[in-house]
Amino acid sequence: MKIPSEKEKFSERLKIAISVKYPNLLKNSEIAIKFNLLHPNEPITQQAVYKWLNGLAIPAPDKIQTLSKWLNVKPEWLRYGIREGDKVDIFDETLISLISTLSENQKRAILQLILSFRD
Incomplete structure (x- = not known):
């Protein structure tokens, strides 16, 4: 049995948060557009979204903040999930x-x- 990496765990939490807000699944390009409308710093690409959703990358803290506000979840949950000490x-x-x-x-x-x- 393969143990999921931190990137894969983040990916699953992100997919859950997006599916709750948008039950009719969004394309990567739509996610990037919606994110970029809210994010005050440099924009992201469809490729970045692809990496996030496929467990290949975790966004920088400023991007996690924007994602958490947009998706109405706690940034700590989005980044780390339920930790052992919780x-x-x-x-x-x-x-x-x-x-x-x-x-x-x-x-x-x-x-x-x-x-x-x-x-």
Whole structure:
């Protein structure tokens, strides 16, 4: 069993955050355009997005800040995920375990449902 690299783990979190905000998947070019409209520094290319989404690169901290604001997630989660020292209670562990067995479409539906409670 292959252990995912930090870049691959980042990629998965980024894909999740994008799919929650945009259930109808975006093309790399669309992601780059939307990102560049919000990012105050140098723009990114479609190739950079490709690298992020395919576990080949992790963006610089300023880009993670922009991604987190755009996708409405914490920058720490986007970059590092749940770390070993983070507090996760038994209820959270149970939810994570149950959700991890669902299909991608079912996970998206659950995420949309949870997000509807935030409004």
